[in-house]
Amino acid sequence: MNSSTPSSSAGGPGSADPTGPRRSSKRPKYSRFTQQELPACKPILTPKWVISTFLLISFIFIPIGLASLFASRDVVEIVHGYETDCIPEGSRNDKVGFIQSSLDKTCNRTLRVPKEMKQPIYVYYELDNFYQNHRRYVRSRSDHQLRSPTSEHNIGDCGPEGATSNRTHIVPCGLIAWSLFNDTYGFTRNNQQLNINKRDISWKSDRDRKFGRNVYPKNFQNGMLIGGGRLNSSIPLSEQEDLIVWMRTAALPNFRKLYGKIEVDLQAGEIINVTLQNNYNTYSFKGKKKLVLSTTSWLGGKNSFLGIAYLTVGGMSFFLAMVFVVIYLIKPRQLGDPSYLSWNRNPGGR
């Protein structure tokens, strides 16, 4: 114990026995913790630290930024919007009417490959203005039902697509499943069929654990209003990969979903014919549809935002490092100089 019993100023005869019986002293037991004297590191922003922090940031960020920019530049992407072009000229005044009719929706488009595309080439469909994150929409599903046949009756939030009008359950229920995207694409190159691999386009975890192997579609798309694609009721949900992909609801109103993969290289300048079935109704909410063929990089698709952002931050940091160097050179301040204390700076004033 380091009891520094202060006894200098006034120890008079009155204080008879200050060091009297110590048997039951309540003095708190000394420990570095209770006295708040634990060993500690006390970092201070010295000029050295500040400048090296900024330099460090710029040295990390600029290379990453450049790398992302290059990655994004190397991604080859063909985006083709078709929501208007695939409506016959005569029906363009009543697009909704056309899409709801039973007319033939086949539509042929041609795409030109601008640059060589290495396989795998991902085929996406892109929807715009489709709020897959709308509260009514995201709630309208039953994960229990998707997993196991015993939970078939569990249609909790699925309305208005929970049960059919004769009160039998719909599997898979809910608006999400009901609105399954059902445009189809076929690709030919030089009159040769290009194979689209539609296996493994969904998450393995979803196939294994989220969508049951023994859950089969029931009463699906039997209602008054057809929302989208139908499902083959003899295939279990775990193998309905388009549905699985669709039911991973997109985060943003402008989203892509994987349609399939082309597993051959495409050469620059090649012409690709697309035969598509324009079935899906995006016209009722003025949504756009696009077909996207894209290669991929280590950073994903074509998006230069991160590269620019990283370069900006890195550049700014380098600039700030320089600014601080200049400041410290021009106007140095000795750290911890007591003359900077407020009561030393302006004498007289308290």
Place this chain on the structure above:
Amino acid sequence: MDSNSQIEMNENSCKVPDFTLNTSSGRSISSFQSKTSGGHSIKEVGFTELGSKPVRHGSTGADSEVFSSSYREINEDDARLVYVNDPEKTNEKFEIAGNSIRTGKYSILTFLPRNLFEQFHRLAYIYFLVIAILNQLPQLAVFGRGASLLPLSFVLVVTAIKDAYEDYRRHRSDKIENNRSAWVLVNQQFQQKKWKDISVGEIVKVSGNESLPCDMVLLSTSETTGVAYIQTTNLDGESNLKTRYAKQETQMRNLEDEEKISWLIKCEKPNRNIYGFQANINIDGKQISLGPSNIILRGCELKNTDWALGVAVYAGRETKAMLNNSGAPSKRSRLETRMNREIFFLSIFLVTLCAVVSFCHGVWLRKHEDELDMMQFYRRKDYSEGEVENYEYYGWGMEILFVFLMSIIVFQIMIPISLYISMELVRVGQAYFMIRDNQMFDESSNSRFQCRSLNINEDLGQIKYVFSDKTGTLTENKMEFQCASIGGLDYSNGKAITDNEQAEYSVQAKEMVLRPKMKVKVDQELLTLSKSKNSDKGRQVHDFFVALAACNTIVPLTVETSDPAIKLIEYQGESPDEQALVYAAAAYGFMLIERTSGHIVVEIQGERQRFNVLGLHEFDSDRKRMSVILGCPDKTVKVFVKGADTSMLSVINKSLNLNMVKSTEAHLHSYSSKGLRTLLIGNRELNTSEFGQWQSSYELASTALMGRVALLRKVANNIEKNINLLGASGIEDKLQQGVPEAIFSLRTAGIKVWILTGDKQETAISIGYSSKLLTNTMSQIVINNNSKDSCRKSLEDALVLCKKLSTDSDGEASQLALIIDGASLVYILDTELEEQLFVLSSKCSVVLCCRVAPLQKAGIVALIKNRTDDMTLAIGDGANDVSMIQRADVGIGISGQEGRQAVMASDFAMGQFRFLVPLLFVHGHWNYQRMSYMILYNFYRNAVFVLILFWYVLFTSFTLTTAITDWSSVLYSVIYTAIPTVIVGVLDKDLSRTTLLKYPQLYGAGQRQESYNGKLFCVTIMDTLWQSIAAFTVPLLAYWGSNVDTSSLGDLWTLAVVIMVNIHLAMDVTRWYWITHAAIWGSTIATFLCVMVIDTLPTLPGHWAFFHIASTKLFWVCLLGITVGALVPRFVVKCFVQYYRPNDIQVAREAEKFGNLRDSQDEPQGMNPIFYPPRR
């Protein structure tokens, strides 16, 4: 005008005719508690209610409610009638409580409803509840049921368990208390009865060392004189023995033998005044009055007495101990008040966000009105039923309303409810450290620092005014007799007697040596004089010391020592001044040996003499003196008076010996300018007729039922006149250790120190000098007036002088000291002059108020508190400081010699005045810095999360979908980020103790509210906005138009925001302990783990999302980008500010690190030596 009448006017002006807080030990005048032969009464302390009832003060005009019922004379309607030994008759009307007590709040049945009811008294919980209820409505169900109820139920359950445990312990102790047994007289025989079965009117027998089961009027005791000693430690903490008396009339009777006794006690209704009791007993037709010295209270213990018989008058919850059983008053800290204002802004912000969302949603619905039926993601029409109807669509207006309510649910944590809980935890931690601080442990009284109120820790860092009592606070309140002036001659050459001389003042008694416990310095000349009996001088000295030995309420107790032949005499009493005087008398050979209610025995120079105590006029604050009428061994009757100089000089017969009076006055003046407490002592012989006259009126007065106090005062005033002056005594009250240094530090820190004392002006000034409060360079302004007009004039003059001084001396303004006395304050407080006094005092750096009454102390505190925003602290140790302590923002009690009333009323209690320095500069500073940072950080932490949710809502067609899972939203402020704030709030130290003590000016940061103010709040909110935008937009743009799903993006945002707020915190931590590291990085890791666990649940839509997104590089690049991009602006600003406009704390911290300050190593430092920083 003499001071006596001034005081009276003071009281009139305060409209408290009968209520004066009597100094419990007396200030300059010492207290003269006394027992009267007829109506023994102990001290009379107006007991300001300790509870939360607002007490009004001198300056605000006390209302009639203040003087508690005990001071009203008993009138027939208000009386309680107790038929002695006839409990049936007593309890006939069922108005009287039984003796069983119940401190437990709940029973098993009532626990749930009552506990919930009490918990929901807090606004925060109601907010929680309303949100949770809203969420249960199907239309508004934003979160899952479980997730929405979790936080509220968690808090409720934890609190309920805590309450239940406490209540269980209370029940258990109640049970133990109630089942203790006592001996009760039933059918002429004492039988054992459980405490809970005792009822009022029963006669109870208590043996030595037993505690008392209820409040009882003493009937008889084992001592023939009817005396009983009790210890009141449990009641008021005072450990000295108090004497209580049974009436002679009842003492004589043997209750067991008498068939039927028909005594009737008429007493006041139960009240909480533990120092007052008024009653009378009718014994066979004879009225006898009963006072506070006749009652023994529950909770006390009987000591040094074999047995005592009493009749129960108050039982169970009506006992004074139980009525006083209320907690400390609750205060709210300044910081919390300010915080509530900011929370109000935040709620406006919250409502704005919600309004924006609902407005946009309304617009969106209007715009898409035609499409809603068909739209795949809206599908208004429901075809599943027979007829087509709207599905969960309640019309445009209702939808907007629902969106508004839902957005409140989603954005609820904008109001940081968890902050209240964190604050409580942090305060507990801070209190723990304050209590455990070795440097605030008082060795001499073996007492630790006490935190009695947990709500105002951080106020300690913002104090601007310190109001200090003097006696016992600045001084030790260990009185020492220093010098005497007897017969106009000064004897002040006291020398401490060495051990071998001790025999001189010990006394031989029955082969036993009696020796006083305390040694006193004696003046040799006086010692020889005191032995010579025959000279004129000798007689005066003799009378002087007889007065000292007799005119008091001291009880001598003999204490065994290791040597069986020697016994020590210990003088027990409530006033340290009286003890000092009696010890002094003993040292000069006038040793008080025995005191009973009827006589005292004094051993005078080896010769035992018996004096009959015929009457005693106790001390009261009007007369400021006490007197005792003694029948001396030589058959004369004398009245001995002692009292304060002002009150004594008016009753002294100056014609007798004018020279002597003159020289005594001169001595008095020199004593008090040495800082001694002075008393005048006089006596007068009464002739038979005078005595007879006095006796009859005294007896009449002391048995009076109406206006007894006033009558007794009148009798006393009649007898205390034409007094023959014997001399004066000077008692020294030593300054406590380290007081001058402490006061110097406080003043260096810019704290204004006011001393409020009951002492004389000269004494106060000399204490002012010795405590370094006053210095020779100061100009003193003394206001000492007796009328309102002169007060006004001197205030105006002083203000003019002030102005002149401040303009005269450029820059080097000489400091001003204001000295004002209680008499002047009478005319100033509560009048329009208050304003002038305030202006004047704010210009003075030191204010000394002398001769102030307790209520005036509170009035002065109120004077400052009502006019400025500055925080006030009052520190005191006695009952007379209670009102001041309760009035100030922070009240500190010194647990000293004067009992525990100040401590009971205080927010913090400690042993020594000098602990104020570490308390304010170290703990107060830390508490304030920690708490302010924590509040700001919590605002930021919650707002940044809410804003990220808000930005996302803008991309969901304003329908309040959250990308972040419900569980993460709920756990965010409970698990993800809760622990680091608390740890940093408890442990972070901006500066070390050494630096803080070395530079008291650093305390100014708290006074200037540097760490929490509107500007900082705004800056924090701007920073929050930027950080939320950065955290939101980086992923938004990076994933724009990609195939990312909601859950993955939500996980990215969750982790980004948690990492961001933790690194934000890490940037601001000034001291990294391993605990800090563990908390910050630990909770970041915990967040990752929680997100993983949530994502392994296959029934949630986000199943496995984290593992998918974390396997892409884009995720990690985003995370890094968010963290750096969000925090760089803050870092830049921080660097610039720290470098260019460093505040004092920053400079000191750098100095601490780089060693520019001498010896800045972190070693524990006491108050001594205080460093004197270079001034100017």
